[in-house]
Amino acid sequence: MKNVPKIFASILLLLIIWSTYVFLNFPNKEKIKAKLKDNYSENVTPEKNNIEKLIKLDKDNKRTILLGKAESSKMYKSWFPFTTHKFGKNETEKILKILNDGSNYIWGEIGTPYYDQIIVFFDKEENEIGYVNISLDGQIDVFPNIALTKWGCLSDKGFRELVTVIRIE
Secondary structure, eight states, X not given: OTHHHHHHHHHHXXXXXXXXXXXXXXXXXXXXXXXXXXXXXXXXXXXXXXXHHHHHHHHHTTOOSSTTTOSEEEEEESSTTOXXXXXXXXXXXXXXXXXXXXXXXXXXXXXXXXXXXXXXXXXXXXXXXXXXXEOTTSXXXXXXXXXXXXXXXXXXXXXXXXXXXXXXX
């Protein structure tokens, strides 16, 4: 019985250390945006009446979601056990091709999404260059954003493709 408080204290200490580690190592998308805001032009959220003009503007300015710029990416799960997975260049390019395909998006949104995973993209020097927040309901939040993502609601096809590429089981 004398060991119960010691065991409880040890478990509590381990939980505090683990929680601190997760908190300090989980990506902060606001910091990523703030750090990179000068590297990307501001995008206007498209509406049905201006989407074609905005997509043309993106194409004219050669704006994509990091195509050819990312060397690797790392996926963080937003729930216990808060695991991570590193993707190499080929897997990262597959993810980015899906995100850059306008046919993978539909008009609409799911309301207030809960983002289950975040994938952070890195350049050759391992600097953060963007991210995609993924809701398992089919909604994404991507930075840098371009018009073809519409409001970030993936089509069934787009969602299936993305989930297939990021599945790490």
